[in-house]
Each structure stands twice: as structure tokens, then as C-alpha cells.
Amino acid sequence: MTDKIPSSSLDNSLFTTTSKTTSTTQIITPNTSENITTPIPSLPPILSLKTDWVFKWMFGQEKHKPLLIDLLNAILQGKEPPIIDLTFNNTEQIGKQLDNRNVIFDIYCTTSDNTHLIIEMQNIKQPHYIDRALAYGITSMNKQLNTQSNWHKPLEPVYVISFVNFIYFEKDSFISHTRLNDLDTGTAISSKLNLIFLELPKIKKNQLDYQHSRLDAWLYLINYLGEIETMPESLTLDKTFREIFQKANTAQMTAQEFEDFIRRNKYHWNHLIALDERYTSGMAEGKLEGLTQVAKSLKTEGMDITLIQKVTGLSAEKIKQL
Incomplete structure (x- = not known):
């Protein structure tokens, strides 16, 4: 349930954008x-969540874990059971993947029911980014194989969730979920390796139902937080989104x-x-x-x-x- 507070108790100073230099x-x-x-x-008055290092700072540390859980539950709603807890993993995976180079994720975590999640913020357009996302997912699956003594045990699901600041797919929808399907029947062969892409340039303010959709509210913040001077009132009433805005407001640090x-x-x-x-x-x-x-x-x-x-x-x- 969304935690909201009465508007009468709001501290308006949290929503000012005085710059700190x-x-x-x-x-x-x-x-x-x-x-x-x-x-x-x-520093800009309000940090943009589309900036790679801000994204990792906001969502990739233990004390901000509830924020990441809320975001992931919004993305994975209807796909996986709600995330209750998660553990941050080492983002640097050493091995023979990607031409013997180390693989470094933005955020890598495992839920309490052993679903593996890799979250990326990608600003630079790369012609083969899907290959890179696949390599990330395969790296996580290989790690499971290397640590399992019983090869008859099924692999745990892996999700590579990519926020991409460019248009990749020729369709109107800003979210794409891909996995291994039979080409003739469209039937899912395996649901263990999942790639989710959220194309940020396709997201338009006037098309987001952020008052009723948790995912739309999150996408509004991720796409526009560095540009807005004030938050929509419906978002200021939400404890999680107030916390995001406060942490991103450099003048309030x-x-x-x-x-x-x-x-x-x-x-x-x-x-x-x-x-x-x-x-x-x-x-x-x-x-x-x-x-x-x-x-x-x-x-x-x-x-x-x-x-x-x-x-x-x-x-x-x-x-x-x-």
C-alpha cells in the first residue's frame, strides 16, 4: 500500500531548487x-536520475534499498511475485565473458526468492546494446551454473532491466519485454532469461497516468526529475517520491x-x-x-x-x- 501523508504536514522547503555550488x-x-x-x-539544483552515477548512487546502496524495491515492483508487476527484500551483489563479475574483460553492472541484486536482477542506465546509443544486455544476463546465469553442484537443479530467473536514453525499437510503446519464444507459435520456451528495455525518449508527460499508475509515476521522476522545479501534488503526497525528490535536491543535502x-x-x-x-x-x-x-x-x-x-x-x- 502506498504510504501517503496529509498535505498540511508538507515542508515546502523540500521542493525549492536553490543551487548548491x-x-x-x-x-x-x-x-x-x-x-x-x-x-x-x-552541482545542478536537482540531480537527474538519467545521469549514470546519480542513478547508481540513488538506487545502488543499502540505505536506499527500499527505493529500489519500490521501483522494481512497479516494473515487474504481473511478471514476478512482489519483492519483499533483496541483497546487493558485487557489480564486477570476473571471468572469461566479453573477450576476457571484466563485466561491470550498474546495479546487481538478488531477491529473497532468488530472482537475479541487473539494472542499467544507458545514455550512449550503441548499435549492439541488445547483445550487451544478453551478455549481462548470460553472465548471471553462468554464475549460477558455476556455484551449483547439482546440474539437475533449475536455474533461477534473471532479469536485465535497461533504462535507455535513446530509441531502439520501431514501435510506439516505451517498454519492451523479451525472452526465449518459439518463432512459429509464439509460445514461451523459457522464462528464465528476461530482457526489459524502457526507452526514455518515448515517454511523454501528457501520456503518463502518474496519479493512478505506480510505474508511470516512477517513469515521470526518472525522465523529468532534473528538469522540473516543482513536483505534481499527487507525487508530493507519496512518501517514497518525496524522499527521492529530497535526496536529489542538492540544496537540501x-x-x-x-x-x-x-x-x-x-x-x-x-x-x-x-x-x-x-x-x-x-x-x-x-x-x-x-x-x-x-x-x-x-x-x-x-x-x-x-x-x-x-x-x-x-x-x-x-x-x-x-
Whole structure:
């Protein structure tokens, strides 16, 4: 049952979008007294869930587990029993898959009834992304085979759920669920390996029934959270969605939450800083091409357009065209 609270008890300050900026953050590494000062670009007022590292931060850690369970139950409704609990697994799978390279998932978890779930946020369009999703699912199935001493035991279901920020299938529906079927009869041969794709560009605000559909409400937040200044009232009454908005609102972060956010995403910030250095070099040489390339790289990383403007100085219209 959805947990709602009376509108009279809402704290309106949770829904303001005052930006928080900082040029450096001082981090003390665990078990040491070493101070590490890392330059951090300005954060947008509201973090976009379509950004890869924000998605993993929001849904891929133990203390945010109820949020992930709620999202997965909305996606898998009618396909699997409701998820009561889940366990986060190591996202790096070492083996001979994918040309002997390690396979790294965004989020990898197992439910209490042993269903394996791999969740991906994919912003960069890849012509063979379905092959990659298949490889992810097969990796999880191989892991089951490697740990089972009894080969007569059936495999547990595997779902690879991909939020893709591009159009892949030639149909109007934004959600596709594929598995192994007989081509002649359409009958399911196996329901153990499932690929679910949610194509975000096909999702339109005026087509979402977020007041009555839990999945539509989630898709509204995932697709538009970084763009909206206020949430629809029906979503603000929902405890889970209020929590999502509050966590994504950088102005509402406590000092501890902000430090934790920076610590968990330090790798991604360092990557952004490296790109920013390329920008500085391009400026020194007076090359517009350098600015454009940096903006394109940042955009493919899923960065907010406003943040790209701050880094490159290019117009929003120019960035959207890249």
C-alpha cells in the first residue's frame, strides 16, 4: 500500500531548487588522517536520475534499498511475485565473458526468492546494446551454473532491466519485454532469461497516468526529475517520491550527505575534471572544436545541460544539437 501523508504536514522547503555550488571539498579518507582536497564542479539544483552515477548512487546502496524495491515492483508487476527484500551483489563479475574483460553492472541484486536482477542506465546509443544486455544476463546465469553442484537443479530467473536514453525499437510503446519464444507459435520456451528495455525518449508527460499508475509515476521522476522545479501534488503526497525528490535536491543535502555523495562519486568527478582540463587546453589554443568535443563528451556521460554550459561556455541550443 502506498504510504501517503496529509498535505498540511508538507515542508515546502523540500521542493525549492536553490543551487548548491562548491569549488573544492575536503575529504578525510577512512582509517587515515589524510586530507584530500578534490575540485568539484557546481552541482545542478536537482540531480537527474538519467545521469549514470546519480542513478547508481540513488538506487545502488543499502540505505536506499527500499527505493529500489519500490521501483522494481512497479516494473515487474504481473511478471514476478512482489519483492519483499533483496541483497546487493558485487557489480564486477570476473571471468572469461566479453573477450576476457571484466563485466561491470550498474546495479546487481538478488531477491529473497532468488530472482537475479541487473539494472542499467544507458545514455550512449550503441548499435549492439541488445547483445550487451544478453551478455549481462548470460553472465548471471553462468554464475549460477558455476556455484551449483547439482546440474539437475533449475536455474533461477534473471532479469536485465535497461533504462535507455535513446530509441531502439520501431514501435510506439516505451517498454519492451523479451525472452526465449518459439518463432512459429509464439509460445514461451523459457522464462528464465528476461530482457526489459524502457526507452526514455518515448515517454511523454501528457501520456503518463502518474496519479493512478505506480510505474508511470516512477517513469515521470526518472525522465523529468532534473528538469522540473516543482513536483505534481499527487507525487508530493507519496512518501517514497518525496524522499527521492529530497535526496536529489542538492540544496537540501546535509553536510554528511553531501560528503557521502562526493566520496561515492569521486571517480566520476575525476573523469569530469579530466574533461574540464581538455576544455582549458582548448581555450588556450582558441579552438572552438575543443569546446564542442568536451561538451559532446559531457553530454554522452549524461551530464545536465546547465552544467555543461558552465564548463564549456557554449549555448544550451548548441549543446542540444550535439
